[in-house]
Amino acid sequence: MRTICRRGCQITIDQPLNDTCTASIEVYNLNNGDWQQTVNQTQNPLCGFMNEYSAIISDLAQYGNFPTKCPIQPGEVEIRRYYPNKCLLPRAMPDGQLMFQINIKCEYDGEMVTVLEAELEERVVPASSGGTPSRC
Numbered sequence: 112m113r114t115i116c117r118r119g120c121q122i123t124i125d126q127p128l129n130d131t132c133t134a135s136i137e138v139y140n141l142n143n144g145d146w147q148q149t150v151n152q153t154q155n156p157l158c159g160f161m162n163e164y165s166a167i168i169s170d171l172a173q174y175g176n177f178p179t180k181c182p183i184q185p186g187e188v189e190i191r192r193y194y195p196n197k198c199l200l201p202r203a204m205p206d207g208q209l210m211f212q213i214n215i216k217c218e219y220d221g222e223m224v225t226v227l228e229a230e231l232e233e234r235v236v237p238a239s240s241g242g243t244p245s246r247c
Contacts, residue, residue, distance in 0.1 A: 119174075122188040122227065129182035132217035132226070134160035141208035149205060157181055157215065170196045195233055206235050 134157045138150035152160075158181035161168055171177045175190040215227040 119191045119193060120189075120229070122190075122229075124183060124185050124188060126217075127182045127184055128157055128215065128217060128226065130156040130158045132157040132215055133223075135214045136160075136164070137212045137214075138204065139210040139212070140205045141210070146210060149209075150201075154216070157183075167195075167199050170199055193231075195231070197233075197235055200235065204235070209233050209235055 133154035135154050136150065136152045137148060139146040140149050141147075155163070161179075161181045165179070168177065168179050171190065171193060172179050174193040175188065177188055177190055178184070209232065211231045211233070213227070213229045214225065216223045217226050218224075
């Protein structure tokens with residue numbers, strides 16, 4: 112299933128998601144019309160991934176009922192009007208148009224199956240560009 116979250120989305124989770132699942136995140140920066148990868152956090156066990164990114168997951172949970180604990184139980188997950196807290200982005204993250212891609216795969220019958228692909232685009236502008244700074 113591919114879900115493109117542009118500020119909001121609904122996701123149906125059919126089976127428990129636990130450490131038989133892996134999660135990865137890739138971050139791209141739009142540079143001269145081309146997306147260039149800046150972060151590639153490859154397949155980590157889901158529960159460890161959720162612990163590592165717990166601040167971002169807690170921020171996301173404020174905009175719906177996104178699960179904050181692993182294992183993730185079956186059910187409907189809704190995210191409404193999500194605007195990422197840019198203070199949670201690593202300082203090394205470049206300014207500009209960013210695209211975040213999250214992928215969750217789980218093992219079923221001995222085979223890894225993609226159960227979720229999500230994408231979010233966000234513009235991060237430097238404080239020196241005038242207006243309200245978007246970084247902390």
